[in-house]
Each structure stands twice: as C-alpha cells, then as structure tokens.
Amino acid sequence: MTHKGVVVPLESMRLARYAVPIPCYICETENTCDAEYCTHCQAPMALAHQARTQNIRPRMVAVVGASAVGKTVYLGMLMDMLSRQPQRMHLLARGAFSITLQQTTIAALARCEFPKKTPNEPDRWNWVHCQVRRHNQKQPLEIIMPDMAGEAVLEEVDHPHSYRVVRSFLQKCDAAMILIDAHQLKQGRREQDYFTMKLLSYLSELTCHDKKTWQRRPVAVVLTKADQAEQCRHDPQAFAARHAVGLWQYCRERFACHRFFAASVAGTCAYRESLGEGRVMVPLRIEPHGVVEPFEWLVANMPQ
Ligand SMILES: Nc1nc2c(ncn2[C@@H]2O[C@H](COP(=O)(O)OP(=O)(O)OP(=O)(O)O)[C@@H](O)[C@H]2O)c(=O)[nH]1
Ligand SMILES: [Mg+2]
Numbered sequence: 001m002t003h004k005g006v007v008v009p010l011e012s013m014r015l016a017r018y019a020v021p022i023p024c025y026i027c028e029t030e031n032t033c034d035a036e037y038c039t040h041c042q043a044p045m046a047l048a049h050q051a052r053t054q055n056i057r058p059r060m061v062a063v064v065g066a067s068a069v070g071k072t073v074y075l076g077m078l079m080d081m082l083s084r085q086p087q088r089m090h091l092l093a094r095g096a097f098s099i100t101l102q103q104t105t106i107a108a109l110a111r112c113e114f115p116k117k118t119p120n121e122p123d124r125w126n127w128v129h130c131q132v133r134r135h136n137q138k139q140p141l142e143i144i145m146p147d148m149a150g151e152a153v154l155e156e157v158d159h160p161h162s163y164r165v166v167r168s169f170l171q172k173c174d175a176a177m178i179l180i181d182a183h184q185l186k187q188g189r190r191e192q193d194y195f196t197m198k199l200l201s202y203l204s205e206l207t208c209h210d211k212k213t214w215q216r217r218p219v220a221v222v223l224t225k226a227d228q229a230e231q232c233r234h235d236p237q238a239f240a241a242r243h244a245v246g247l248w249q250y251c252r253e254r255f256a257c258h259r260f261f262a263a264s265v266a267g268t269c270a271y272r273e274s275l276g277e278g279r280v281m282v283p284l285r286i287e288p289h290g291v292v293e294p295f296e297w298l299v300a301n302m303p304q
C-alpha cells in the first residue's frame with residue numbers, strides 16, 4: 001500500500017481563535033468561542049458576547065414564581081408596553097430572545113389564547129436582554145431578565161444545585177420580582193404562599209457575587225391575575241396580609257426593601273373546551289393593569 005502525500009492546511013487562525021475561551025455570563029465557566037449555550041449551565045453564550053461589545057455591565061433582574069402564576073404573560077406584556085409607550089421609560093430589546101417573548105405572548109393574546117407553559121430546559125428559555133432609558137437619567141440601563149420555568153426554579157429550591165443556571169443567576173441578580181397568584185390565594189389555596197416562602201428563604205440564604213446577601217436588595221411582590229381578585233387591586237398589601245400571612249410576615253422580617261403590587265393582563269376570561277387539553281381558560285379581553293409599576297419601582301430602587 002502506498003501513501004500519497006496530502007497537504008493539510010494548518011488553520012492556525014481558526015485554532016488561535018478557539019484557544020481564547022470566553023466565560024459564560026451567568027456561571028463564568030469558560031466555553032469555546034463558538035459555543036451557543038454554556039456547557040455547564042446551558043445559559044445562552046449570546047449574553048457573554050453582547051456584554052463584551054459594550055462597556056456597561058448589564059444588571060440582572062429575577063422574575064420568579066410557581067408554575068402558572070403568569071410570569072410569561074406578565075413579562076411579554078411588560079416588554080410590549082415599555083417598547084410602545086416611551087412616555088415613562090423606553091425599552092429597546094437586544095437580541096432575538098427578547099423579541100421572541102414579546103411576539104409569542106402578544107400573538108397568543110391577540111388570538112384570545114394564553115401562551116404555552118415555559119419548557120423546563122434552560123436552553124429553551126427566552127433570556128430577555130434590553131436597554132432601558134428613563135427620563136431623568138442620562139445613562140441607559142442594560143437589564144437581563146430571563147423567563148424561567150416555574151418548575152425548574154421549584155426543583156432548584158427543593159434540591160439545590162439541580163438547576164445550576166438558576167442558582168448562578170440568582171446569585172448575580174440585583175433585584176427580584178416575585179409573582180404570586182392572587183386568584184388562588186383568594187380561594188384559600190396555601191401552596192402559593194408556601195412556595196413563595198421557600199423561594200424567599202432560598203434567596204435570603206444565598207451569598208451573592210458581591211459577597212452581600214439578598215436582604216438589602218429590592219424585592220417586588222406582584223400579586224398576579226388581579227382581575228380575578230377585586231380587593232387585591234385596591235390594596236395589595238392588605239390583601240397579602242390577609243391571604244398570604246406567611247409571605248407577608250417573612251418579607252417584613254427579612255427584606256428591608258420590599259413592596260406589594262397587584263397586576264393583571266387579562267380583563268375578562270372564560271373557559272373553553274379544547275380537544276386534548278380539556279377545559280382551558282382563555283382571555284376575552286386584554287386590559288393590562290399595574291404591569292409597569294413594579295418594574296419601575298425595582299429599577300428606581302436597584303443599588304447603583
Ligand atoms: N385571569 C387571568 N389569568 C391569567 C393572567 N395571566 C396569566 N393567566 C393564567 O395563568 C396561566 C399561566 O400563565 P403563564 O404566564 O404561562 O405562567 P408562567 O408563570 O409563565 O408558568 P410556567 O411557564 O409554567 O412557569 C395562563 O395560561 C392563564 O390561564 C391574567 O392576567 N389574568
Ligand atoms: Mg412561563
């Protein structure tokens with residue numbers, strides 16, 4: 001057998017490029033520069049690439065709550081409202097993820113449907129990255145706010161380290177928005193209250209990137225589906241004290257900077273029989289209420 005000489009081009013340029021690792025923006029594990037998702041935590045590497053091209057450090061905001069409290073609907077509506085109403089704050093979406101969340105939520109609501117449940121895999125989440133301009137401030141803020149699945153967060157809270165991305169992300173956050181279902185609270189279901197307390201206790205035990213604890217960071221507790229709980233709209237604080245006593249007490253003891261809000265996206269809802277899914281709730285009218293306020297408050301109270 002004879003061997004012919006084969007010329008193999010030495011792709012030194014490409015190799016050199018691969019040799020420079022890039023740290024994941026969430027967990028800091030080094031990845032090759034062409035990785036799409038972090039090999040350690042599955043967060044999109046696009047965040048690290050975007051952060052490299054600008055000189056402002058993006059701030060991270062956690063939006064958490066049990067499955068089906070309405071995180072996706074709330075976030076999608078918030079993005080849509082802020083990008084269309086520049087009077088209060090102007091938002092500019094960065095990257096495809098941010099637009100996808102807004103687009104799928106608004107498209108579903110326009111068809112009189114709610115968006116689908118968020119999948120549990122972190123590489124399928126919409127990692128919202130946006131720039132926020134406020135009237136009285138010259139410097140815009142860069143904010144990263146992923147739409148995480150409630151089940152994944154619960155799993156991490158119950159079994160720490162099972163979802164690395166959730167832990168690394170929460171350690172880096174500057175503020176949190178905790179969503180809780182007011183409709184369920186009104187019906188006397190306690191699961192929401194327990195879940196939220198577990199989540200807050202998880203947060204208060206985390207040591208953050210700057211070695212500080214969560215206790216001084218702003219926490220907005222948002223009572224969702226306020227369209228189904230009239231009293232909650234008028235006085236969210238009193239509603240929480242009455243229907244989520246544990247949570248209300250916990251916030252008073254552990255979080256120096258917290259506030260209760262009531263929000264709703266749908267105006268009127270109805271039940272519809274759907275093939276395969278059974279009875280599902282559908283929005284007949286979209287009437288956002290109290291959506292921007294918690295976000296505005298968080299941004300104003302975020303540590304500089
Ligand atoms: N009445 C009413 N129902 C709402 C509202 N927002 C959400 N819902 C209901 O809550 C359900 C869940 O909303 P999602 O936004 O998907 O919930 P989620 O918190 O993202 O849930 P996961 O993705 O599983 O973590 C929707 O399918 C609706 O039935 C609202 O403003 N009013
Ligand atoms: Mg969701």
Ligand SMILES: [Zn+2]
Binds near residue numbers: 028038040041042
């Ligand atoms: Zn990572």
